[in-house]
Amino acid sequence: MVLNAENLSCRRGGRLIFEGLSFRLGHGEAIALTGRNGAGKSSLIAMLCGRLRPDGGDMRIEGAEDAPLAELSHLVGHRDGLKVTLTAQENLVFAQELLGDPGAAPPDALSAVGLLHVAGLPVGYLSAGQRRRVALARLLVSRRPFWLLDEPMAALDAAAQAMLAGLMRDHLAQGGAILAATHGPLGLEAARELRIGP
């Protein structure tokens, strides 16, 4: 499966944010999406997951018949999308049921992100970095080939950043693909940079 984006343009609030953006993303590949604040990185991710319509251009998944990218991808965005009254484990059970294509069991996913000890705590009691780790654990409970990550290293300490880099490497080794907006290193030697704007 290959994501092929051609000549995309983005307009928000009547203002042209970017235009003429083309790229391909296939099995085992990672893109580090860079650009200054306001360049349109989050907007591009919103387009890819079907939340924002491009102003122009075309996005297609080659090799996936008619499945939209939204159904083939995980999004970890600025908003963690967690339910604060549910425990970390309950959030993952919920995500697995909602998303389908089950992968790791919720306790194993929590263990992989170093959070098994808070599995039974409501997410509202967790720190910002712990909540981000729960959001990242969703990547593991349901198998989806494309990971769309918006500043995934934000709020993570050094150990958690290394943990996430390891999860991303495993995903690439298993034939997955990653597009991650970032202002800093992703810890992925193989990632190629796609810069929006000057």
Ligand SMILES: Nc1ncnc2c1ncn2[C@@H]1O[C@H](COP(=O)(O)OP(=O)(O)OP(=O)(O)O)[C@@H](O)[C@H]1O
């Ligand atoms: N709902 C909206 N309505 C109008 N303009 C918007 C909306 N959302 C974003 N924008 C504008 O679109 C531009 C791109 O925003 P976006 O969040 O995609 O940038 P970004 O590259 O992700 O920035 P950052 O590095 O600060 O996260 C900004 O100028 C922003 O003000």
